Amino acid sequence: LYDNALLAWVYLDAYRETKDPYYRRTATEILDFALRELRDPSGGFWGTLDADSAVPNGDKEEGRFYLWSPREVVTVLGKEDGGLFNRIYDITPWGNFQGRSIPNLIKKPVEAWVRELKTTPEALGARLDGMRAKLLTMREKRPRPPLDDKVLANWNGLIIRSLALAYEITAAERYRQAAEKAAAFLLIPMHKDGKLLHSYHRGRTQPQAFLEDYSFLIVGLLALHRATGEERWLKEAQALAKRMVVDFWDEKNGTFFSTPHHHEVLLARPQSAEDGATPSGQSMAALALVRLSRLTGDPDLRAKARRLLDAHASSMKRYPAAMPMMLLAAHDYFAPDDVLSTAAEKGEPVQVSLTGAPAAVRPGQTFVVTVRLAIQPGWHVNARTADRALVATRVEPTAGPFRLESATYPGARQVRLGFAPKPLAVYEGDVAIRLRLKALPGAERARTLRLRLRYQACSDQVCARPVERLLTMPLAAGRR
Template identity: 40%
Template sequence: MTEDPSSGIDPSRSSCQQNRLCKEKSPYLLQHACNPVDWYPWGEEAFEAARREDKPIFLSVGYSTCHWCHVMAHESFEDPNVARLLNQSFICIKVDREERPDIDQIYMAAAIAVSGRGGWPLTVMMTPDKKPFFAATYIPKKGHMGLTGLMELIAQVKEMWDNDRESLMSSANIIVDHLKGRQSGRGAGVQKEAHKDSLSGSPFDSSLLSRGYSALSSIYDPENGGFGTAPKFPTPHHILFLLRCWKRTKNILPLEMAKTTLQGMRMGGIYDHVGFGFHRYSTDPEWFVPHFEKMLYDQALLAMAYAEAYQATGEEEYAQTVREILEYILRDMTSPEGGFYSAEDADSEGEEGKFYTWTAVELKESLGEEDFRLLIRLFDVYESGNYEGERNILRQRSSFSDAASVLKIPEEELYHRSSDMISRLYLAREKRVHPLKDDKILTDWNGLMIAALARAAGALQDPDLATAASRAADFLLEVMRTPEGRLMHRYRQGADIQANLDDYAFLIWGLIELYEATFDVKYLKAAVHLNEIMDKHFWDGEAGGFFFTADDGEELLVRKKEYYDGALPSGNSIALLNLLRLLHLTGDTSLEEKAALLARSALPAVSAQPLGYTMLLCALDYALGPTYEVALVGSLEDGGLKEMLAAIRIRFLPNKAVVLASGSEIVMLAPFTRDLVPVKGKAAAYVCSDHVCQLPATNAAELMALLEKN
């Protein structure tokens, strides 16, 4: 692999005048260590300097694989004239949003409040006591078409700071009041009103699921799949929700919406047909031209969605997509220690998408004329290019079965020829300059990938995937925990940065999935323990729900609590699902009360706009049931138990909890397993649903009859 010399991960390689960021570990901050801007990392040193020098703060938030972050950096932060103005007028702080999502959340909310827009790079101007008076996203160096440029804005703010500071302070107070009002207005009184026994006393019911489905249907694109127009994001939790709507209602329409969306993405340019994995989003409604960066969390959540679609339909194309996504992760995004890297950039050699796109000449050189002609038919490429500058983005024109019929080639033969062509293109592409890889390991995103690998291991009946998940989990549990058992958020040259809610919730999710994939009790034990720590340090005892930051974390402008499921599900949505699953795995009824409190705290937000809470609706679907607890008794080497376990894993049964009743450790965690025994010497499955238990099943057919009767 050839590295991109322009990536700037390690500024020590070049002879530049380094600023304070040269001592940081974040690849994003290190990219800016040679800027003429006198950057500070977030910390008291910067705020003390602002107070001492009586200057406002210029806060820039981004991440290492963000294309427009690179644009603003090259255009402004590398420019000596812009840097001189910034250094004269501000104390400048750089933040990696992936390292400090707590900071990013607060000031992104300010940007949305001020401008109605969010995204990265995030540009904030604020007082030395962290109160924002201006917030926006990308700002060009110079103004044009009525837009104020950064150089003009700096001058305007300096003038106001020196001569009309009262106006800036007034703006800051209005923004802060908005942020604090937004935070404190949710869920008041929830703790006192919550039902003490179960979610049955909650005002949540299946009508909220119906409203969520109707809202999603209203923005569905029936021609291309997906939701809304351009830019079009994958949003895998929409797919997870649709599959549950289909399962609950037996209505075929949500399944068809999910299938059309998954097929559109898999065939489109948003999918990397050569090296596998998905790009961040499509810039058009047809999934054709992507924003080329690749994020770990997208791969995890999309692998989960395709795995569930395979369980629901049995269609092999979904299984193949899962295999390819995970092949990409295990090949290119896995550290020697077993953890998973964060992202790959959109840019290489200073150009977005250069690594991923092809000229006709490059394709012919790699494939030869005959296979190039076949590639044209299969992947919609042109001699003149289908993208910028005579370059081509590969996108699949039709399914292999349809293409084989048109080309009069046996489908299996066409598939093998296509795979051979893809392999040759991959080898040719490996010789190119690669995009930057952000090699930090984040606990929350790794938790998602562990969950995806574990779920795929069962759906595809591939124990090697569970082994990879176990290796990552063992790394996190060993390296990313303090002696007191608390999690850390980031690993790069050591573990540091206090963990947030998503770190706990997502890793607990991964550990639950991994327990059900391996039945290694240490993972369930770790999930229970981390859930207890999360409850102790993140729970809002006044209004219910979990705060994003710990009670002993850095004091920021506000302590946020988020329910909204955006590009990532919220920590509260996953925490609700975790509580319900741990309840059914362990029988600990106190978790049901906590789940009820959490659900009630989310009610005002999800009731007002269910479309923005599809992962929380998945958790609600679990809560409403029917939910099945399955306790297996017997040896994992027993043929009968293997058959029952395989039958469970290959089917779409989202609202189940499966425990292996074997050994004293599981009895300690799940006392209800104590007296479960084989039936007449045969492995057995004990099934309970909605507090009612059935006679044990001793074969797969009996078990499926119990699990699929509703």
Template identity: 40%
Template sequence: MSNRLAGSLSPYLLQHAHNPVDWYPWGGEALAKARAEDRPIFLSIGYSACHWCHVMERESFEHPEVAEVLNAHFVPIKVDREERPDLDDLYMDAVQALTGHGGWPMSVWLTPDLRPFYGGTYFPRESRGGMPGFVPLLRRIAELWQTQRQDLETQARALSDELRRQAEVQAGGALPGREVVEAALAQLRHGFDPRWGGFGPAPKFPQQMAVDLILARGSEADRAMALRTLDAMWEGGMFDHLGGGFARYSVDGQWLVPHFEKMLYDNAQLAACYLAAFQATGEARYARVARETLDYLLRDLRDPEGGFHASEDADSEGEEGQFYVFTPAEVREALGEAAGARFCAAYGITGGGNFEHGRSVVHRFSCPEGAELAPGEDADLRERLRIWRDRRVRPGKDDKVLAAWNGLALSALARGFQALGDPRYLAGAEACAAFLHRALWQEGRLLRVARGGEAHTPAFLEDYGAVAEGLVDLFEAGGDPAWLHWAGRLGEALLARFHDAAEGGFFSTEAGQADLLFRQKPGFDNALPSGNTLAARALLRLSRHLEREDFRAAAEGTLRCFGPWMQRAPRAFLGLLGVLDQAQREPLEIVVSGDLTLPATRALLAEVHRRFLPGRLVSVSADSALPLHRGRRAPEGSAVVTVCRGRACSAPVSEPGALGRLLD
């Protein structure tokens, strides 16, 4: 028998649609029931690819005793954190304040007026290993609601007031100086693992924004840290050596055993990181990793309509990593005895294994000298084993399309076309942008979620910011001014709907949301850049393309707003520090006037894109009406480039060699 989640579009909510728990989706019906019956809310927040969410469902939410207690004493509500990041951020802050840590599944108990009074993450059904059991905890909270309710409500008011106080951002005065970026770099040096790369102990996360900042602003010694980290992530098991793309993080300190879920936002950002490393070093291995990651997006995450799906699960057939790990016998079955033995030696697949049940995660760390495969054979055997692996039961996929994450994918594909020259990446980016415009841009407003021909949920700050920047990257790659004009409209919407004109910065939500305790102003950069980072980065770039002073002022106002916070904890703002670095640089504008289909135009752009030029602006178009192209029309059948640094511009050039000398 199904519950109220059966009508949801969210794959995560649908996973719980047949639980005996009388789940409600977040919305008016559930919140009205809590108020009318004066019951506390049990709020469970997770996402489709979350391994421990699956565990808690099997242990607890499918169990009749748990359902009986939840249904009798609470209004149980399920939320997909990827659909409602505003709720996830707010109540995650509450859980961290209550427990000192956070994670998913998130479990929070609320008063009927939505104030949190108790919370945690995963709970086993019965007490074990020092963790309170979910059933006894539910019974105890239900008892306290009846016998000590005033104490719980006092605690809820105090916690909500403290969360509101912590969320207030007192704006700084001047734009932060370069010393803040230097302080962040110093913290990264201190936390760097010189043996295995990465910043900090296990579990190790990719930290794409750290790598980006180091490549853009760090010394040669700093750059070695970034490259060591990129090499270690690629060589280890976090990278899928057969199918491309990266898992979410490594559970150990040497990047060997991953947590196997694959997220669109990680892979989009990591592809861009490896592209930047390729441009900065010219090393072919970084181009290869970027290419295989982008190919993974196009092959395994692309929706038939053009957008990109959110994630692939860690689990298949009820086991984490089942799809990805091998025994030597399986490799020999797929590749034959001799080739299978060579592959096992090169990729660390042994009889003893390095994972559960004697199976091995595919990796390159333990490849002995002389066991490396020749490039041609390496590519051939990896492809053959990938095809063999595809006969297995694939991990579940969360096939919803999220605006913000697709904005990151737009950027990655557009930059992939620029750096690698593969037209498939430009075509993929254009198809994605067309889908977002068709499905999620409705009557001048952006929606966040699309799935199965339906779209819903008003977009958040991060959606507007990420899509706007993705469109800027697409314009810089393909030269179609329509994408730049749409990005400009998104920038205007950022100012109209999210901007705090008094204090600077941006709220994550529009005003007037009745189901939210208060509006937050997100600044910390985590796995994704914060909404303020995305908005400021997009607006700063748009201000230069469109010569919009209001966009520039809002971007710099965001940096001033978070300036005191960046000075106190620079490593928590690595993405926003990247925006600060761009704002502090003397602008480098490369204006290519000419038709992108012409060989002359493409040759000039190739000269630009083979270089690592942090913060550079590239405008390529035959449209002389664009602000940067006024008065710069190229003669018919040719292309010209003007390079401007600050307020000084070069004479136009039309030869790649002359352009290269200017850029050097």
């Protein structure tokens, strides 16, 4: 479960940065696999599928469930489609794993096949989807690998985070529903006397939760709050963070123990901060404290986040590759605030406001909101059509069941500036950006409209660093 959750996290972040549909497709296929293969009826997610599965002679063979030969593919798909599938996915008579083949696109990506076959990405994608569906149906008839059907709090925190991000990006209700059901399961059957439980297996629970369980789940709940706007998940994250500090915080060293204070006495209580196959409990705790303190303004959590980062600063400097999640927490700690009020900070050249959202929204409803930028004299922001080397002004919905139907940006002014060799397209003075949004299924439960605004303010001599802000507006519950 954890590797699929982390892979989906990376691919979704890659899509958010690049808008490359390949990354989005890969992430959603990973998550759909988890929903199909690893989901407990309770709503939680199971831990692992074994690598070994049975073969006809009664033995077990590593990877057999997932491997193919060219003949097997042609038998299912026919000569033409089977031959094409074997070519694209590198399924050969000699194989790439113990004489059989793991389907892969390592040698040539889909984009190259689109060019070679003189087709379109959509047409080839649809054709391959049909082929893979047939092969999946046949594969389901094979002896399945054994399943470890324990539900682990830490790994479920990771998948909740990825599902929430997938919902934020795609607005697909299945991801929201799965994330919320998993979160509710961890917070009720796997929560006792105010404390989190580590594992659940067919009605039985393991009472001892560790730092990883708390920190991973807090990060997942914060992502779910961001994606849905539901205050419940923020409150649950706050409660878990409070318990995490009480049970694991090492006041003397400014770090966390991996085991709680009431755990059986050991010669030494572990405090490792290096990431491995999964992030460390320390690094995820740092990320949780940083993000939670930014959302709530809690000075104690922010102070603890700073102490934790300071405690590991020298290790991050010496071994950065071993501590990527701690570095992400440090990045978030020192980044500008991601929630902008309608009033600018003292000396800031741009003030921003958001107006126009209805008090309540219903699925299918369209409405218009306006983002206004008040830019001080002598300053400007790059236009929406700015040169690719510059940070263009852009605003879009970032969370929950709202789709951008259209955006109307003002006309840009062409100006010549001392640091640029050619005229630049900019906005100056009072700027209004109007967005037409459509409410999707689930909008009736949304409590907050969230938009992401990106811009860079410049004078005729210097540019401030690029800014990305999260603009929010409360909503009342709409009619169903």
